[in-house]
Amino acid sequence: xxxxxxxxxxxxxxxxxxxxxxxxxxxxxxxxxxxxxxxxxxxxxxxxxxxxxxxxxxxxxxxxxxxxxxxxxxxxxxxxxxxxxxxxxxxxxxxxxxxxxxxxxxxxxxxxxxxxxxxxxxxxxxxxxxxxxxxxxxxxxxxxxxxxxxxxxxxxxxxxxxxxxxxxxxxxxxxxx
Amino acid sequence: xxxxxxxxxxxxxxxxxxxxxxxxxxxxxxxxxxxxxxxxxxxxxxxxxxxxxxxxxxxxxxxxxxxxxxxxxxxxxxxxxxxxxxxxxxxxxxxxxxxxxxxxxxxxxxxxxxxxxxxxxxxxxxxxxxxxxxxxxxxxxxxxxxxxxxxxxxxxxxxxxxxxxxxxxxxxxxxxx
DNA sequence: GCGGAATAGATGATGCGTCATGTACGTTGA
DNA sequence: TCAACGTACATGACGCATCATCTATTCCGC
Numbered sequence: 001x002x003x004x005x006x007x008x009x010x011x012x013x014x015x016x017x018x019x020x021x022x023x024x025x026x027x028x029x030x031x032x033x034x035x036x037x038x039x040x041x042x043x044x045x046x047x048x049x050x051x052x053x054x055x056x057x058x059x060x061x062x063x064x065x066x067x068x069x070x071x072x073x074x075x076x077x078x079x080x081x082x083x084x085x086x087x088x089x090x091x092x093x094x095x096x097x098x099x100x101x102x103x104x105x106x107x108x109x110x111x112x113x114x115x116x117x118x119x120x121x122x123x124x125x126x127x128x129x130x131x132x133x134x135x136x137x138x139x140x141x142x143x144x145x146x147x148x149x150x151x152x153x154x155x156x157x158x159x160x161x162x163x164x165x166x167x168x169x170x171x172x173x174x175x176x177x
Numbered sequence: 178x179x180x181x182x183x184x185x186x187x188x189x190x191x192x193x194x195x196x197x198x199x200x201x202x203x204x205x206x207x208x209x210x211x212x213x214x215x216x217x218x219x220x221x222x223x224x225x226x227x228x229x230x231x232x233x234x235x236x237x238x239x240x241x242x243x244x245x246x247x248x249x250x251x252x253x254x255x256x257x258x259x260x261x262x263x264x265x266x267x268x269x270x271x272x273x274x275x276x277x278x279x280x281x282x283x284x285x286x287x288x289x290x291x292x293x294x295x296x297x298x299x300x301x302x303x304x305x306x307x308x309x310x311x312x313x314x315x316x317x318x319x320x321x322x323x324x325x326x327x328x329x330x331x332x333x334x335x336x337x338x339x340x341x342x343x344x345x346x347x348x349x350x351x352x353x354x
Numbered sequence: 355g356c357g358g359a360a361t362a363g364a365t366g367a368t369g370c371g372t373c374a375t376g377t378a379c380g381t382t383g384a
Numbered sequence: 385t386c387a388a389c390g391t392a393c394a395t396g397a398c399g400c401a402t403c404a405t406c407t408a409t410t411c412c413g414c
Contacts, residue, residue, distance in 0.1 A: 009241070009308055021313045027320050030332035036261060037335040038215050040342045047372090058400075064186070077362060084213060089401055091364055096399075113362040113409045131186055136198045141345070143204055145337050153330060155207035158214040160322045165217045168318070224402090235370075254392060266371055268394055273369075290379045290392040 041141060048137045053130035058093055059102065060134060063119065063127035066103070072119035073106065079117060102126060218318060225314045230307035235270055236279065237311060240296065240304035243280070249296035250283065256294060279303060 009022055023031060046057050055063070065082050066072050074082075080090050094117055097103045102123035106116040143151065186199055200208060223234050232240070242259050243249050251259075257267050271294055274280045279300035283293040320328065 009312055021309065021316045023312060023316065023320065026325070026328055026332070030328045030335070031315065031319075033332050033335040033339060037339045037342070038219075040261065041338065042215075043371095044342060044345075050372095056400080075362085084217065086402065087363075088365085088403075091362095092401075095364080108362095111362075111410075113407095115363075132198065135186055135200060138208065139198045139200065141341055142208075142338060143200065145341050146334060148203070150330070150334055151203055151207045153327070154334065155203070155210050157323060157327050157331065158207070158210040161218065161319060162210060162214045164318055164322050165214070165221060168221075220401095227402095233370080252392085257392095263372065264393075265373075265395085268392095269371075272394080285392095288380075288392075290377095292393075 044141060045134070045137055049130060049134050052133045053126060055126055055130050059097060060127065060130060062093065062097065062117075063102065063123055064131075066117065066119040067124065067127055072124070073116045075108065075114055076117055077114070097123075221318060222311070222314060226307060226311050229310045230303060232303055232307050236274060237304065237307060239270065239274060239294075240279065240300055241308075243294065243296040244301065244304055249301070250293045252285070252291055253294060254291070274300075 009028075042057070049055055049057060049060060061083055062079065065079055066074060076090060076094065077087075079085075079094075080087055083090070085093075094103060094105075098105060101120055104118045104120050106118050108114040108116055146154070186205075219234070226232055226234060226237060238260055239256065242256055243251060253267060253271065254264075256262075256271075257264055260267070262270075271280060271282075275282060278297055281295045281297050283295050285291040285293055323331070
């Protein structure tokens with residue numbers, strides 16, 4: 001739970017000649033601010049959530065996905081797709097959550113390899129108890145500081161970056177040029 | 178290296194009555210996009226940096242701070258202030274970097290408790306080799322997707338959130354409020 | 355049907371981040 | 385001058401994330 005790098009280039013490099021892709025002064029400042037913001041924000045959200053409910057952000061995300069599903073159960077690979085997590089991260093995390101009684105494992109008759117992750121009553125109570133506080137923290141630290149135009153722009157902007165990241169993944173996978 | 182939570186509220190809660198601080202639909206979308214973006218971006222930056230140079234983002238940040246200083250050495254608490262890291266995280270991380278030969282420890286004559294963290298030649302070579310590629314990745318995935326206005330707005334916006342986070346810290350510390 | 359590939363998921367090793375706690379040194383004030 | 389307090393830093397335990405690797409099953413072409 002930390003974040004991308006801060007000052008980006010060593011020894012005050014900024015706006016160097018063509019060929020080297022350094023950032024200019026505006027970009028440097030923006031990058032530093034972004035990086036620091038996301039690091040502190042994530043740390044704060046994690047800490048508050050942990051203190052108030054004993055859940056980590058990762059737990060929270062998994063539980064939300066499960067409650068958003070009719071039967072409160074999902075195949076791990078579906079969960080993986082929703083959360084965009086690495087497979088082994090999910091596997092390890094589900095194992096830990098199972099140990100804590102937040103979810104259960106259920107065999108899958110249709111596919112002998114697979115399984116279902118099922119929300120337990122304890123899991124449901126945990127997410128129900130945690131959600132209002134967590135949303136409140138997000139609102140207090142994030143949205144209360146932004147105008148509606150900024151929120152809209154933020155969505156456009158982050159979505160665009162997201163597309164670039166996905167495109168790069170697709171290229172690496174599918175061997176397109 | 179992951180990120181804040183994704184869908185924020187369980188079971189499609191959005192725009193509920195007053196009292197409960199749920200997010201409305203716009204905020205939900207913006208939050209989801211932001212969270213996913215920062216998670217994937219951080220993962221990507223970390224992975225590329227690791228592959229190309231064997232450094233983590235955390236290593237990179239420490240090394241940049243050191244190279245930005247005249248004597249390439251800093252007191253841990255200075256580093257801590259620059260990076261905004263928890264003290265024990267820094268301590269652990271410096272220990273690991275020392276084991277790998279990226280930094281050295283030097284006793285501090287002025288303050289018997291303290292020490293200096295000194296950049297080694299190996300550390301300098303590592304950061305020098307890593308920087309262009311890393312900056313390139315940041316540019317490719319992030320800044321190339323943004324207009325200058327967006328960069329400017331992003332800086333304003335993140336700086337504002339940052340202030341809110343700092344204010345909250347100050348309140349918790351100094352018992353104001 | 356069978357052999358090879360793809361898919362679903364688990365696991366061990368290792369580095370990282372946080373919390374709680376410990377230790378040593380400095381500072382301050384009665 | 386010395387006790388109380390604050391500061392600088394280290395450490396152990398533990399949960400988390402990633403990488404490499406492993407197993408079991410299904411799919412697909414022949």
